[in-house]
Amino acid sequence: MRREKYSIEDLLHLMARLRSPDGGCPWDRKQSFATIVPSTIEEAYEVAEAIEAEDYDHLHEELGDLLFQVIFYAQLGREAGHFDFSAIVDTLVRKLLRRHPHVFPSGELYGDNRGGVTDEDGVKANWEAIKAAERGAKGESGTLDGVALGLPALTRAAKLQKRAANVGFDWHDISGVLDKIEEEIAELREAVESGDSESAREELGDLLFSCVNAARHLKVDPETALRQCNRKFETRFNAVETSLKKQGRRVADASLEELDQLWQRVKRAENQKA
Structure with a gap:
């Protein structure tokens, strides 16, 4: 009988059936932690x-689709005896309770919820101090320890810079960052010449790193900014091609001057719509 609405328990049961040696799905049964990582990243994007x-x-x-990735990992963990879905939930809730003492001062989910810190700056300071203590408990004593190597390069650069900034290693304002970008451009020109x-x-990497620093000072996520730029480029190029x-005619048949004229026409049309 088809249910009106399925629950998380149904999803866990479905995952177990997919992985079952008796009548499960051959593809799902072949998967491992490592093989589904690409799918997890794709679903997040x-x-x-x-x-x-x-x-x-x-x-x-x-x-x-993203939740299914977590459910898949939970099933793999249960089969290997590492953890199960309930352990994932329990660990997450405990971590959130620990990181929000301003909401849960007793450390209990259903305890006294009269918080202490109420301003955003105080909350951020508490959050960073708690996370630093957690890293210390894992043996990560360095300021930059624990920043995942698998992150996209722009995101990882922003996280490394934020960690350094938290201990005072940062420009006072964005003007210093912009000066650094100009310096890196000059060094890149010199290397090219x-x-x-x-x-x-190497100089190109330094320039990109400095641009990430500018994004951080502007409180802009560099990955998001670049994705938006990619979409803008794609939209404009498609309009030129159309x-x-x-x-x-084809794009390859047009001169660079003609393509630039069409590009500028597309930009003007965008500005008029805006």
Whole structure:
């Protein structure tokens, strides 16, 4: 009998059936922690894409796909005797209670919820202190310890810079960052003109790192900013290509000057709509 609405318990049961040696799905049974990591990353980006597009009709579906990744890991963990879904939930709730003493001063979910710190700066200071203590308990004594190597490079750069800034290693304001960007551009030009490709690669990395620093000072997520720029470029390029197709031509057939004129026309049309 089909249920009116399924629950998390149904999802856990479904996952166990998919992994069952007796009548389960051959593909699901072959998977491991490592093999589903790419899917997890992909699903997380699809959630981000739906949010940025304000596609709320499909967001709940994308969130479900991401949740399924957690359920999959939980089943793998249960089979291997490492952990199960209840352990994931318990660990998460305990961590959130520990990191929100301003809401749960007793450390209990249903205890006295009269908080202490009420301003945002105080909350952030508490949060960072608690996280630092957690890292210390894991043996991560260095300021930059524990920043995941698997993060996208722009995101990891922002996290490394934030950690350093928390201990005072930072520019006083964005003007210093902008000066640094100009300095890195000059050094990149010099490396390019010298023909030293290895030096140019290094200087380009320094420039990107400085741009991430500018994003951090502007309180802009660099990954989000670059994704938005990618979408803008894609939209404009498609418009240029469509314009040429209407003339029976390809982008490769047009001169750079003509392409630039079409590009500027697309930009002007965007500005008029705005």
